[in-house]
Amino acid sequence: CVSSYETTSSEDSSGEEDQDEVEEVDSSEPELEQGEESGTAQEEAAAAGEQGDGVQAEVAAGSKEPDARQVLMVLYQEWFRVSSQKDSQAETVTLYLREVGYHTPTLLRYIVNLADGNGNMALHYSVSHSNFSVVKLLLDTGLCEVDHQNKAGYTAIMLAALTAAESPEDMEVARQLLRMGKINARASQSGQTALMLAVSHGRTMMAQVLLDCSADVNIQDQDGSTALMCACEHGHTEIAKTLLDRPECDISLTDKDGHTALAVAMKASHSDMVELLKARADPATVTDPTAPL
The missing domain is CATH 1.25.40.20 (Ankyrin repeat-containing domain)
Known part of the structure; x- marks a missing residue:
């Protein structure tokens, strides 16, 4: 991204x-x-x-x-x-x-x-x-x-x-x-949307406003990256949480190299992001803090 x-x-x-x-x-x-x-x-x-x-x-x-x-x-x-x-x-x-x-x-x-x-x-x-x-x-x-x-x-x-x-x-x-x-127009040189730009540059509030104004969370740029992949690459965990809160956010999408958002996060060594996506991918792996030991 x-x-x-x-x-x-x-x-x-x-x-x-x-x-x-x-x-x-x-x-x-x-x-x-x-x-x-x-x-x-x-x-x-x-x-x-x-x-x-x-x-x-x-x-x-x-x-x-x-x-x-x-x-x-x-x-x-x-x-x-x-x-x-x-x-x-x-x-x-x-x-x-x-x-x-x-x-x-x-x-x-x-x-x-x-x-x-x-x-x-x-x-x-x-x-x-x-x-x-x-x-x-x-x-x-x-x-x-x-x-x-x-x-x-x-x-x-x-x-x-x-x-x-x-x-x-x-x-x-x-x-x-x-x-x-x-709002979902793509830049001609990169195919990025306003949401991708906000996410990549860590503009948390603007990303939320864009989502509230119906920005498409699953659009992919010319490299196949989504806004979530942008967040994973740059380590913007709070923005990733905001994106994942959208029920339509598809974490299974892959870029042109075949990488999912989780793979992007792992490659970038963003451990918090990896755990967040793993929990989203498989809720059974999330430990319930209220469960008896």
């Missing part, structure tokens, strides 16, 4: 990209860990702060209507500056959208769903920054294409599975996002 969050690089970008894309920011892929100041492609791109310059110059140079195109590109660049920074404020985003809606209402949906060269929208950025006030604002527009995958094949829901949503307000926004999209 792959634990790292994969991203794309900017090597295959060109000046012929659609006008709704802004300049890609080359990024090496780090994991999105709770409390990190940086580390995702989204954070690095947002920190760069100048995502649209390259495309703006190329488009303006080759356009027959340079003035109109330049205005659009400025709008797009400003949108990412306003909406996609770590410190972006919902009030500022609201003002921007009101202005766009007032002057050019037909552009509003297009702006909200604008993707940069890596395929990341403002929703991807705000989720990865755990900026849930902006996430809620974007969702409340009713215009957000929440199932849009970036070039690495990740949706905002998958990124939400990795975030540090802790307060009740943040978790409610996360639930709103999960209810609006395809």
